[in-house]
Amino acid sequence: MLKVARSGFYQWLHKPLSDRAIEDERLLGLIRASYAASGGVYGAPRVFADLREVGECCGRHRVARLMRIHKIRALRGYKKPRHIAGRPAILAPNTLNRGFTVERPDQAWVTDITYLRTWQGWLYLAVVVDLYSRKVVGWSMKPTLAKELALDALLMAVWRRRPRVPVLVHSDQGSQYGSDAWRRFCTAHNLEPSMSRRGNCWDNAVAESFFSSLKKERIKKRIYKTRELARADVFDYIEVFYNRTRRHSHLGDVSPEAFEQASK
Numbered sequence: 001m002l003k004v005a006r007s008g009f010y011q012w013l014h015k016p017l018s019d020r021a022i023e024d025e026r027l028l029g030l031i032r033a034s035y036a037a038s039g040g041v042y043g044a045p046r047v048f049a050d051l052r053e054v055g056e057c058c059g060r061h062r063v064a065r066l067m068r069i070h071k072i073r074a075l076r077g078y079k080k081p082r083h084i085a086g087r088p089a090i091l092a093p094n095t096l097n098r099g100f101t102v103e104r105p106d107q108a109w110v111t112d113i114t115y116l117r118t119w120q121g122w123l124y125l126a127v128v129v130d131l132y133s134r135k136v137v138g139w140s141m142k143p144t145l146a147k148e149l150a151l152d153a154l155l156m157a158v159w160r161r162r163p164r165v166p167v168l169v170h171s172d173q174g175s176q177y178g179s180d181a182w183r184r185f186c187t188a189h190n191l192e193p194s195m196s197r198r199g200n201c202w203d204n205a206v207a208e209s210f211f212s213s214l215k216k217e218r219i220k221k222r223i224y225k226t227r228e229l230a231r232a233d234v235f236d237y238i239e240v241f242y243n244r245t246r247r248h249s250h251l252g253d254v255s256p257e258a259f260e261q262a263s264k
Helices: 006-014 019-037 044-053 060-069 147-161 180-188 201-219 227-242 256-263
Strands: 108-116 123-130 135-142 167-171 191-195
Touching (some): 019 044, 019 060, 044 060, 108 135, 108 147, 123 147, 135 147, 135 227, 135 256, 167 201, 180 191
Parallel strands (some): 108 167, 167 191
């Protein structure tokens, strides 16, 4: 009636799942482990990179298919970062001019400011990112947009990296970056300021991209109960996950720290 061969029927009784189905179940376990380790922010390309790193010989499309069937998808939150800027007292030329690919560490840094929601009010975050490895080399969090927010992030970057040659520091035209204090700090520490054109977020796309990843992968439209909880969570994202672990597509799917170590 079913047009099934007798031998095939008894083989199915002995082994209900095919070899490929059994292999899919094994791969699915590894996919779930990689996804969980990323905090639910990895999609198929980065999960695939994890599997290849541990020696699995599966295809990218197979990983994507299994994730799609089992509804394993990267968790996303904010779709578009908010641009915060004021009018600078001192304008710097756009020396970087979207030259986001550099040949060595501490050749060019980008910096920007974003906001985080808490029930105690806004918490503002400033970061400094090295364009060579996309590593966050400096950051600062404060409840106000005073110029010290940007200066403290840059101070951390200088203290950590101790550059021996001049570094180009690119920002938007926010008032914090056009202040006399910012200019004097840059002069004292052998830094050359560069500024985006007015209202052009693409001129500082790398910093904007980091904020987008932070809000999509960790904050996910959450409103933190206190500023301290927000500080702790952002610290964990930057120092524990992003710099050390998170795979970056621009770096060939390795983390910023792994990229810098490999290039030494």
